[in-house]
Amino acid sequence: MVNIFNKMVVMTMPLVPKPVVGFFSRKYIAGDSLDDGIKVVKELNSRNIKATMDVLGEDISEISEAYASRDQYLETLERIRDEKVDANVSIKLSQMGLRIDRQKCIEIMTEIVKKAQEYGNFVRIDMEDVTATDDTLHVYRALKEKFTNVGVVLQAYLRRTINDINSLWGQGLNFRLCKGIYIEKRQFAYKQMRIINESFAYNLRKMFEANAYVGIATHDEYIVFKALSIIDEMKIPKTMYEFQMLLGVDEELRDIIVNSGHNLRVYVPYGKQWYAYSMRRLKENPAVAGHIIKDILRFK
Numbered sequence: 496m497v498n499i500f501n502k503m504v505v506m507t508m509p510l511v512p513k514p515v516v517g518f519f520s521r522k523y524i525a526g527d528s529l530d531d532g533i534k535v536v537k538e539l540n541s542r543n544i545k546a547t548m549d550v551l552g553e554d555i556s557e558i559s560e561a562y563a564s565r566d567q568y569l570e571t572l573e574r575i576r577d578e579k580v581d582a583n584v585s586i587k588l589s590q591m592g593l594r595i596d597r598q599k600c601i602e603i604m605t606e607i608v609k610k611a612q613e614y615g616n617f618v619r620i621d622m623e624d625v626t627a628t629d630d631t632l633h634v635y636r637a638l639k640e641k642f643t644n645v646g647v648v649l650q651a652y653l654r655r656t657i658n659d660i661n662s663l664w665g666q667g668l669n670f671r672l673c674k675g676i677y678i679e680k681r682q683f684a685y686k687q688m689r690i691i692n693e694s695f696a697y698n699l700r701k702m703f704e705a706n707a708y709v710g711i712a713t714h715d716e717y718i719v720f721k722a723l724s725i726i727d728e729m730k731i732p733k734t735m736y737e738f739q740m741l742l743g744v745d746e747e748l749r750d751i752i753v754n755s756g757h758n759l760r761v762y763v764p765y766g767k768q769w770y771a772y773s774m775r776r777l778k779e780n781p782a783v784a785g786h787i788i789k790d791i792l793r794f795k
């Protein structure tokens with residue numbers, strides 16, 4: 496019933512005027528400009544929360560767009576350094592030309608990761624849908640050969656994730672583990688939340704066994720509990736993990752985690768492409784549309 500409601504909401508979203516979508520997306524997106532992004536990061540830092548900055552945009556059609564995005568990321572890294580804020584960057588490889596020319600994508604990412612290294616910063620590669628998984632991990636491997644300040648995301652809903660951890664086993668791994676946001680076929684992804692949660696816990700344990708640093712990305716308190724019990728049982732030091740959450744989601748849980756003394760990082764998306772981003776996310780995950788409608792009702 497909830498699913499049907501969410502799907503109906505998604506179908507009608509394009510009819511909602513852009514300023515209205517903008518109003519309700521505001522909670523989840525820092526704004527149009529780098530200034531907006533930095534302002535939100537400063538607010539978070541003042542509450543003892545770290546940030547990861549995402550310049551909105553993905554699935555480009557011309558490689559020239561990748562160079563423009565590269566420049567935006569280089570500028571972002573520079574501002575992070577100049578303003579001395581506690582933030583790194585998260586990047587979608589489709590925005591850097593992954594689907595157009597994988598080699599060029601590696602070259603572009605090399606420039607960004609190199610700049611981040613010079614500034615003592617870090618680059619997280621977001622994970623997109625399953626058609627990009629192999630190529631994303633290929634680029635991660637290529638970068639990891641030269642740099643230590645780069646990490647990748649793995650998704651607990653994918654059946655292949657256990658094997659991906661096995662194949663990456665080695666020194667200096669840095670993962671973000673999340674459930675996964677895209678709608679995938681059952682052939683590739685677990686569909687039952689119970690199994691996805693089991694998979695999250697199993698893969699988290701595996702990542703710690705591989706001596707990886709892990710960003711535990713979730714708003715699900717059950718997963719937070721599972722993670723904390725694994726951390727306690729395996730005696731994982733605070734230097735080897737952090738919790739991660741999206742901007743605007745369950746700030747109460749966020750504060751509980753921070754006040755318990757754990758590191759927490761918030762994903763801060765910003766940029767001119769906020770409308771395309773919001774609409775795509777809504778289509779990919781109708782549940783998000785449901786959250787927005789709930790906000791609208793609460794607003795009334």
Ligand code: FDA
Pocket residue numbers: 620621622623648650673674675676677712713714715716718739740741744745761762783786
């Ligand atoms: P779950 O979906 O069970 O949600 C738990 C609760 O959180 C829900 O009850 C709901 O109330 C709330 N909630 C969750 N998402 C919300 C939202 N967007 N708005 C409002 N409330 C929400 N995925 C991916 O495929 N590739 C990636 O690279 C990333 N990167 C990433 C970074 C960070 C920092 C986070 C937190 C998440 C991602 N994700 C992602 C998304 C992730 O895969 C997943 O879809 C969401 O985090 C939702 O899963 P939860 O673990 O929060 O559980």
